[in-house]
Amino acid sequence: MSNDMGAMTWAMAAGGAPMLPVYAILMWVTVGNSLRFGTTYLKITTMGALASIAVTATFNAYWRDNPFLVLTLACTTILVPAYIHSLLQRLQTAYVREQEANLSKSRFLAQASHDLRQPIHAISLFTACLRSAKLGPEELGMVENIDRSLQSVSRLFKSLLDISTLDSGKVEPRFEPVAISDIIEDVRRQNAEAAQRDGTALRVRACAAIVSADRALLTTMVQNIVNNAIKYAPGRPIVIACRRRGDRLAIQVYDRGPGIPEADQAKVFDEFYRVRRRGDKDIEGVGLGLPIVRRLGTMLGLQVMLRSVPGRGTCVSIGNLPIVQAQALSAPPRALDPSPTLGGLRVLLVEDDEAVLRATASLLQTWGCQVQAEPAIPGTVSEIDLLVTDFELGSGVTGTDCIAAVRRLAGQALPAVVMTGHDEARVRVDLGTMDVPILSKPIRPAELRSVLVAARIGMRTRPAPAG
Structure with a gap:
């Protein structure tokens, strides 16, 4: 100058x-x-x-x-x-003023979605209990309709919470070695029920490569893409596959849906934009799935690309994943052993919301678990195999405090599961370990059951304590 x-x-x-x-x-x-x-x-x-x-x-x-x-x-x-x-x-x-308005909007969306997740979470668990009851075909059909509607609302709140979390600027990626097969299998398991309900064949061609990425954020990206494919291509096959390009990997989701017109392909990444034509069937959602994918991709340094041919289908790709350890790209997906049951599993359940506590305890008992239900950290602990706790327990107490206190009372490092309506990354940082599964509310009963079964398998393979 x-x-x-x-x-x-x-x-x-x-x-x-x-x-x-x-x-x-x-x-x-x-x-x-x-x-x-x-x-x-x-x-x-x-x-x-x-x-x-x-x-x-x-x-x-x-x-x-x-x-x-x-x-x-x-x-x-x-x-x-x-x-x-x-x-x-x-x-x-x-x-x-505009920034303050945006932050206020984000705080409102986050708080509203969190507060509404609690009752939806409780209703979902009570619905699962009803499904296990001896109901007639007509009543069972009504329960299925309630559950389907709840899942739609749950996905909407998850999108709102994701976008408000991104707007707040508090999301910090935590890069670590991640097995792609684990990500894909997790997404497949989460969407298996919805795909089956819509008559969609959800196929997986996983790989055994290990990449450097943020596990939670990458899972959210793949989950949003697959969820979009199920919504817009019902009854059509969907394939989740991997493609290697040198020392980089791409996760690709193919569907045989109606496809996206060329004029709309760039716009589908805009927030709240939805491809609609006169006379189209109403589809749930508010148009936040792909925008969240694009924003997370930018944050992680990944390339999000879309190819679509009207009448033939769509492929959405998450590319530029750095390979840490390359293995065979055709390894079969790891399946969870379905043989173990939950009968006799002794569970300590800690949840400060009375409705959620009652609903979760009822569902666990329906599965054959022996449940000690507590609204706060108990003063004494009977013989238990597993701790299931909410993250925010009131009065400044968190799930991290609960896990530490219960393990101290039990005199051993009991396996634990944390349920939360907050950002998973924030909860993971507070826990300070990757060994504790985190379930986001509203939790699907099938998801909770699979985590408990996996925990029981882990108990069987864990060596017995000395003495």
């Missing part, structure tokens, strides 16, 4: 009248620096421009002979930056 000012001052002082247009460049530099760097630089460049005019008027005869020209240029040098300063101040004020 000093060099620019110096060069222009020398040109006007030495050139006289023919170099008078250089003043326009002087004003451009003055205003341009202010727009680029802010009001502080505007004040500095304005003083520099006035000094340049003063130096030029002192050493150039033409300028000395035209004092009104000098006065006009000096006034212009003061008035134009002053007006620009006023506009910048208004722009800054409007920007701050």
Whole structure:
């Protein structure tokens, strides 16, 4: 900036009248620096421009002979930056208000979705209990309809919570070695029930490669893509596959749905945009699935690409995943051993919400578990095999505190499961370990059961304590 000012001052002082247009460049530099760097630089460049005019008027005869020209240029040098300063101040004020409004919206969405997740979570568990009761075909059909509606609302709240969490700027990726087969199998298991209900064949061609990524965020990305495919391609086959490109890996989701017109393909990544045509069937959702995928991809440094041919189907790809350890790309997905049951499993359940506590305890008892249900950390612990706890237990107590206290009372490192309506990454940081499964509310009963079965398998394979 000093060099620019110096060069222009020398040109006007030495050139006289023919170099008078250089003043326009002087004003451009003055205003341009202010727009680029802010009001502080505007004040500095304005003083520099006035000094340049003063130096030029002192050493150039033409300028000395035209004092009104000098006065006009000096006034212009003061008035134009002053007006620009006023506009910048208004722009800054409007920007701050807009940011505050966005943060307020995000906080509202996060709080509203969290508060509504609790009753939806309880209803979902009570519905699972009803399904296990001796109901007639008509009543069982009504229960299925209630459960289907609850799952739709659950997915909507998850999208709202995801977008509000991203807007808050508090999401920090935690890169670690991640087995792609685990991610794909987790997504397949979560969507198996919805796919079966819609008559969709959900196929997996997994790989055994290990990549560097944030496990929770990558799972959310794949989950949103598969959920979109199930919604827009019901009754059609969907394939989750991997493709290796050098030392990078791509996760691809193919469907044989109606496809997306070329004019809409770039817009589907805009928030709340949905491809709709006159007479189209109403489909649940608000158009946040792919926008969340794109934003998470940008955060993780991944490439999100979409290819679609109307009438033939769509492929959404998450690429640029760095391979840490390459293995065979055709390894079969790891399946959970279905043989173990939950009969006799002794569970300590800690949940501060009475409805959720009662619903979860009833469901666990329906599965044959022996349940000790507590609204807070108990003072004594009977013989238990597993701890299931909510994350926020009130009065500043968290699931992390509960796990530590119960393990201390039991005198051993009991396996634990945490349920939460908050951001999983935040809960994971608080726990400080990857060994505790985290379930996001509202929890699907099938998801809770699979985690408990996996925990029981782990108990059988864990060596017995010495002595």
